[in-house]
Amino acid sequence: MTAGSWDEVWEVVREIPAGKVMNYGGVARLLSRPLSARAVGWAMAECPSDVPWHRVVNVKGVCSTDAVDGAEIGRQRRRLEAEGVTFVNGHVDMRRHLWSPEDDV
DNA sequence: CCATTGACGAAGA
């Protein structure tokens, strides 16, 4: 990233309030790197434990990690539901929980 | 340095 590290990415993810979610492209956009959505995903894989990576989903509102786990129900989905995030037809209700910095203001 | 892969996204068929 611009800072030369993923610290900025994690910092943005930490800003996401509970009950809200954001997509990888959105995080990348906040970092002035709209085309680095994929790279952001990599940062999530290596994110520290203090980062709520579960609040980051793809633009479809589906938890990519759930596909990885596959066998078990998405741990990410469980955590989001615990925070008040509602799921619709197997995907997050982006219409209600898609967060943006302006929303926090 | 080149090829492959991956927690992505937008565009085309």
Next chain:
DNA sequence: TTCTTCGCCAATG
């Protein structure tokens, strides 16, 4: 509306 293809960034072999 769903599936497929291409493009982008970073990491790994």
